[in-house]
Amino acid sequence: MSQxxxxxAAASGAATDVASFEDTHKxxxxxxxxxxxxxxxxxxxxxxxxxxxxxxxxxxxxxxxPFALTLILQQVQIVGVLAAAQALIILTAGIDLSVGAxxxxxxxxxxxxxxxxxxxxxAAVACGLAMxxxxxxxxxxxxxxxxxxxxxxxxxxWQIVLAANYLYSDNETIRSQDIANDAAFLQFLGYxxxxxxxxxxxxxxxxxxxxxxxxxxxxxxxxxxxVYAVGDDPEAAELAGVNVHKTLMSVYMLVGFICGLAAWVMxxxxxxxxxxxxxxxxxNIQAITAVVIGGISLFGGRGSIMxxxxxxxxxxxxxxxxxxAGADPQxxxxxxxxxxxxxxxxxxxxxxxxx
Amino acid sequence: MTQPILKARGLTKRYGKVTxxxxxxxxxxxxxxxAVIGDNGAGKSTLIKALSGAVVPDEGSVELDGKKxxxxxPIDAREAGIETVYQTLAMSPALSIADNMxxxxxxxxxxxxxxxxxxxxxxxMQEIAREKLNELGLMTIQNINQAVETxxxxxxxxxxxxxxxxxxxKVIILDEPTxxxxxxxxxxxxxxxxxxxxxxxxxxxxxxxxPHVFEVADRIHVHRxxxxxxxxxxxxxxxxxxxxxxxxxxxxxxxPQAA
Ligand SMILES: Nc1ncnc2c1ncn2[C@@H]1O[C@H](COP(=O)(O)OP(=O)(O)O)[C@@H](O)[C@H]1O
Ligand SMILES: [Mg+2]
Numbered sequence: 001m002s003q004x005x006x007x008x009a010a011a012s013g014a015a016t017d018v019a020s021f022e023d024t025h026k027x028x029x030x031x032x033x034x035x036x037x038x039x040x041x042x043x044x045x046x047x048x049x050x051x052x053x054x055x056x057x058x059x060x061x062x063x064x065x066p067f068a069l070t071l072i073l074q075q076v077q078i079v080g081v082l083a084a085a086q087a088l089i090i091l092t093a094g095i096d097l098s099v100g101a102x103x104x105x106x107x108x109x110x111x112x113x114x115x116x117x118x119x120x121x122x123a124a125v126a127c128g129l130a131m132x133x134x135x136x137x138x139x140x141x142x143x144x145x146x147x148x149x150x151x152x153x154x155x156x157x158w159q160i161v162l163a164a165n166y167l168y169s170d171n172e173t174i175r176s177q178d179i180a181n182d183a184a185f186l187q188f189l190g191y192x193x194x195x196x197x198x199x200x201x202x203x204x205x206x207x208x209x210x211x212x213x214x215x216x217x218x219x220x221x222x223x224x225x226x227v228y229a230v231g232d233d234p235e236a237a238e239l240a241g242v243n244v245h246k247t248l249m250s251v252y253m254l255v256g257f258i259c260g261l262a263a264w265v266m267x268x269x270x271x272x273x274x275x276x277x278x279x280x281x282x283x284n285i286q287a288i289t290a291v292v293i294g295g296i297s298l299f300g301g302r303g304s305i306m307x308x309x310x311x312x313x314x315x316x317x318x319x320x321x322x323x324x325a326g327a328d329p330q331x332x333x334x335x336x337x338x339x340x341x342x343x344x345x346x347x348x349x350x351x352x353x354x355x
Numbered sequence: 356m357t358q359p360i361l362k363a364r365g366l367t368k369r370y371g372k373v374t375x376x377x378x379x380x381x382x383x384x385x386x387x388x389x390a391v392i393g394d395n396g397a398g399k400s401t402l403i404k405a406l407s408g409a410v411v412p413d414e415g416s417v418e419l420d421g422k423k424x425x426x427x428x429p430i431d432a433r434e435a436g437i438e439t440v441y442q443t444l445a446m447s448p449a450l451s452i453a454d455n456m457x458x459x460x461x462x463x464x465x466x467x468x469x470x471x472x473x474x475x476x477x478x479x480m481q482e483i484a485r486e487k488l489n490e491l492g493l494m495t496i497q498n499i500n501q502a503v504e505t506x507x508x509x510x511x512x513x514x515x516x517x518x519x520x521x522x523x524x525k526v527i528i529l530d531e532p533t534x535x536x537x538x539x540x541x542x543x544x545x546x547x548x549x550x551x552x553x554x555x556x557x558x559x560x561x562x563x564x565x566p567h568v569f570e571v572a573d574r575i576h577v578h579r580x581x582x583x584x585x586x587x588x589x590x591x592x593x594x595x596x597x598x599x600x601x602x603x604x605x606x607x608x609x610x611p612q613a614a
Contacts, residue, residue, distance in 0.1 A: 221473045222461035232447040239445035241459025301449045
C-alpha cells in the first residue's frame with residue numbers, strides 16, 4: 001500500500017490537464033479531417049457543385065438551365081430513392097442487393113392488383129408498399145435473427161424476388177395508356193409541376209422529401225443514433241443498451257417500404273408497368289454506386305443520407321453533361337468508376353487520420 | 356444481519372465445451388466496495404455479464420434487494436439500476452461523447468417537437484455529459500461532440516466510467532476500469548469509486564491491480580475456475596496471500612468468510 005502511494009505521489013506535481021479533451025489535431029490537414037468527419041456529405045457536395053460548374057462553363061446555357069438541371073433530378077429520381085434505402089442498410093454495415101428487384105416486383109403488384117383483381121388503385125399502391133415492407137422484414141429477420149451475412153441474404157432475395165416477379169406477372173407489361181385510362185392514380189407521382197423552364201414531377205418532390213425526412217430521423221432522433229451505433233459496433237451497441245434486433249428490423253422494413261415508394265415513382269416516370277424493367281437488374285448496383293460516391297462507409301456507422309443523395313446527383317450530372325457534350329457514354333462509366341475508388345480512398349483517409 | 360443487495364446462487368454458463376461459470380455464488384453487501392480478482396479466463400467478465408444482463412446464465416438465480424430478477428438484456432439491468440463499465444467499454448467510436456453517454460437512454464425534447472417528431476434534446480444531453488465529465492475531473496473539455504475514436508484509451512475509459520457513475524442508482528460494476536489508464540488517470544478513477552461509495556452505492560470492481568484492490572476494497576471475492584473460491588478481508592490478508600489463492604498456489608482459508 002505504502003509502495004503504491006509513493007510512485008503516485010511522484011506524479012502529483014505534474015501538470016493537471018493530462019486527461020483533458022482538447023482537440024490535438026491542429027493544423028490545416030487536421031482541420032480538414034475534422035470537418036469531413038463531422039460533415040461526411042461535404043466531399044460529394046463539393047464534387048457535385050464542381051461538376052455542375054465545369055459542365056456549365058463548357059456547355060453554357062444548354063446545360064446550365066432550369067430545364068436541364070431539373071431534367072437531371074427527373075432522371076435520378078428512381079435511383080435517388082433506391083440510394084436512400086441502400087444508404088440506411090449500408091449505415092448498419094450491411095448491403096442490399098435486392099432493392100431494385102423489390103421495386104420492380106412492387107410495380108407489378110400495384111399494376112396487377114389494379115388490373116387483374118380490379119382493386120382501387122390507391123389500395124393497390126398500399127398493397128405494393130406492404131409487399132415491399134414484408135420482403136424487407138424477411139431480409140431483416142434473416143440478417144438479425146438467423147445472423148446470415150446481408151450480402152448472401154439479399155443476393156438470394158434478389159433472385160427470388162426477380163423470379164417471382166416474372167412468374168406472377170407472366171412477363172406481361174401493362175401499357176401506359178391503359179393505366180392512364182383505368183388506374184390513373186398509379187401514375188400520380190408522374191404529375192409534373194412547372195415553374196418556367198423548371199419541371200418537377202411529384203416523384204422528384206417525393207425523393208427530396210424522403211431524403212430530408214430520413215436525414216432528420218438519422219440526425220435528430222434516438223432511432224437514428226441507434227442505427228449508427230449498430231453499424232459501428234453491434235456488440236458495443238447492445239451492451240450500451242440499444243435493442244440491436246429491433247433497430248435492424250426497423251431498418252430493413254423501412255428499406256422495403258422505400259423500395260415500394262420507388263416502385264410508385266417508377267410507374268410515374270415510365271407510365272407503364274414492366275416486369276423486365278432494368279431497375280430489377282441494375283438498380284442495386286446503381287444505388288450502391290450513389291451511396292459509395294456519397295461518402296458512406298461500407299464498413300457501416302459513417303456517412304450521411306445527404307451524401308447518398310449528392311452521389312446520385314453526381315452520377316446524373318455526369319450522364320447528362322457528357323451526353324450533351326457528345327462524348328461516348330463509356331466515358332461516363334469510366335469517370336464513375338474513378339469516383340467510386342476516389343470516394344473510398346477518402347473514406348479510408350478520414351478513418352486513418354482519426355485513429 | 357444485513358441482506359446482500361445483489362446475490363447470485365449456482366450461476367452456470369457454458370460456451371460449448373468451455374465452462375466459463377461453474378455453479379458460481381456471489382454476494383454484494385449494501386454500501387461496500389467488493390473487488391473481484393482472478394486469473395485471466397477465470398470467468399470474472401462472464402460473472403459480471405450474468406449480473407448485468409449481457410449474458411443469460413444457463414442455470415442459477417440472481418436476486419436484487421432480495422427479489423429474484425431475470426435480466427435478458429443490459430437494458431433490463433439498467434432499468435433496475437445496475438450500471439456496468441464493460442472491459443470492452445461498449446462505445447460507438449464514430450459517435451460523439453454525448454451520444455455515447457446517452458446511448459439507449461436519450462432525452463427527448465419536451466413539447467410538440469419531442470412528442471410528435473421524437474426530436475432529441477441535444478443541448479440538454481451535452482450539458483449533462485459535460486457536467487458529469489467535469490465531476491470526474493476530466494476538465495477542459497473542448498468539444499463534447501467530438502467522436503470517441505479521437506480520444507485516447509484513457510479518456511475513453513474515463514467517459515465509460517463517467518457514464519456508469521452518472522446513471523447507476525443501485526449497483527455499479529467496473530470491469531478492469533484502470534487497465535488502460537496512466538497513473539494519474541487511475542487515481543481519478545479510484546477517487547471516483549470512493550466518491551460513488553460515499554453516495555451509498557455499492558461497487559463491484561474487477562481488477563488485476565493488487566495495490567488498487569487492497570486500497571479501496573472492503574472485501575475481496577477470489578474467483579477461480581469459474582467459481583468463488585473464497586472471500587477475504589484485505590485487512591487480514593496480504594497481497595501475496597490473495598495472489599496465492601487466485602493462482603491455486605495456496606489453499607483458501609478454512610472457513611471462507613460468509614457474506
Ligand atoms: N463469448 C464467448 N464465447 C466463447 N467463450 C467465451 C466467451 N466469453 C468467455 N469465454 C470463455 O470463458 C472463459 C472465461 O472468460 P472471461 O469471463 O472473459 O474471463 P476473465 O474475465 O476472468 O478473464 C474463458 O475461457 C473464455 O475463453
Ligand atoms: Mg475479463
